[in-house]
Amino acid sequence: MANHPPSHYLDIGQLGEDLVTQWLQSNGWLILHRRFSCRWGEIDIIAQYPGGEESGLAGKEYLTQNSTLAFVEVKTRSPGNWDAGGRNAITPQKQAKLWRTAEIFLAQYPDKADYPCRFDVAIVSYQPISQLQTQIKSVQDALFSSSVAGYKFHLQEYIPEAFDA
Known part of the structure; x- marks a missing residue:
């Protein structure tokens, strides 16, 4: 059996993220970033839902008051895996890393800092x-x-607000 270079193998995690990205987009979400990383960690998908009720506001002011940001962690697993499909991998330590990484994202994109986040x-x-x-x-x-x-x-399964910040 030949030893292939790493680029030869499928990135199963990225393919799982691609699926979730397609689903989010089909449900009206805008994908702002994929695999956002900093020294604290990585967030798989950062998406914005520009929903909300019409309030007579125009342009950016309307989006800011009615948009939601979702920091999405994607767990892609084969059947019979050891960690309940990835649910058990969202430990308090992983949650803290995601929170710190989200803070860095919001610092880099201050125009998003007032959006409700989950x-x-x-x-x-x-x-x-x-x-x-x-x-x-x-x-x-x-x-x-x-x-x-x-x-x-x-x-x-898609779990909105899976844990508190």
């Missing part, structure tokens, strides 16, 4: 397409699915 978690499962017949229930329960490079990815 921390969301997306649970993505994947498996080779050749094994799909054994996991039909997970396909039916998925919020969103996509096939890439011989794998089927399923957004199993």
Whole structure:
């Protein structure tokens, strides 16, 4: 068996993030940043929902008063993983790192600092397409699915406000 360079292998985590990005966009979210990193850590997706009710405000003032920022942690796992699909990986230490990283993002983008912010978690499962017949229930329960490079990815759960800042 040949030893391939790292670029040869699929980045399963990035493919899971791609799925969540597509789902967020299909639900009206704007993707501001992917894999934002600083010395404290990395945030997989930073998204803005420009929703809210019409309030007679125009332009930027309207967006600021009605937008929400979501700092999204994506956990992509194969079936039968050890950490409950990634849920157990969101430890208090991981939450603190995400919070510090979000603070750095807001410092770099002060025009977003007044937006309501939340921390969301997306649970993505994947498996080779050749094994799909054994996991039909997970396909039916998925919020969103996509096939890439011989794998089927399923957004199993999206948890808004998964933890407090």
